Amino acid sequence: MAGDMHEEPLGGVAIEVRPEQHLQASPGWVTLVWDDPVNLMSYVTYVFSQYFKYPRDKAERLMLQVHMEGRAVVSMGRREEMERDVQAMHSFGLWATLSKAD
């Protein structure tokens, strides 16, 4: 997801990376939040805006995507970061999983 706050640059050295090289880099991971019949829409929006610090319209858009499509990618990055996000989502009572980005 372009422009996502959790996305980290590759390495610490400023090198001009050709687009094809970037695509060949090892896949990142994503956090998916899944729809459930219990959690309130207002609560899910609140969690997304408070935890991820997303602006309100993005938090609401993601919530609606979870609600209508059954799931949404809410963050992306390294595996350890996604495990942290999944753990946080679980602590809020949301159901989330992590998987390799396509």
Next chain:
Amino acid sequence: MQAFKRIDKASVAIFDADELELVESLLGQLIELIVDDAHGCQLSPSISDAEEDLIARLERELNNGGAVFEVGPGSDPVMRRLFPVAYQDDEAASYDFHQFTAQEQSQDKVDAARLMLADLAASQGHGTCEVRDEHLWAWLKSLTNLRLALSVRLEIDSAETSEALAELPQDSPRAWIFSVYEWLGWVQESLLVAQDPTLGE
């Protein structure tokens, strides 16, 4: 209950005595469920006098068949929902994740429930319950955990099941549990809207 309103750095609501007793009972059962399931994990052993009284009361209620949550082998579905899998297609990774995080997650839920209990206990006698901003997440998480646990008991697996439950005759036990489940949702919505009125729109 009167809806939450923000006053200074807190959200304030008025609960009646029956509501206080009900929520305290449910929170106590939730704590016991999680603590019992955490065998082997070292959860914070600190237990206040208020909790000891609660647990004694719960034991009486349990003996009278008043338990809403099952404790023991039958509690698995509730625990599965409170501690869901982290990897959809990788049992080994999910198992590792659970091993790594179960203790912290359990402690977090128990601490949150205890904080909410303490706030409710503080309102005894006058019914005015103050949720300081530092306790907001403890309340939001605990209300969610209670609803999740009740949803398993009610076998709510879809929006359709919820609608069907709303149609039950009012004197059925499941109808009562469902009304508690809905009321807790209203309490949570009230608390959220007090933080941000646009959330209710």
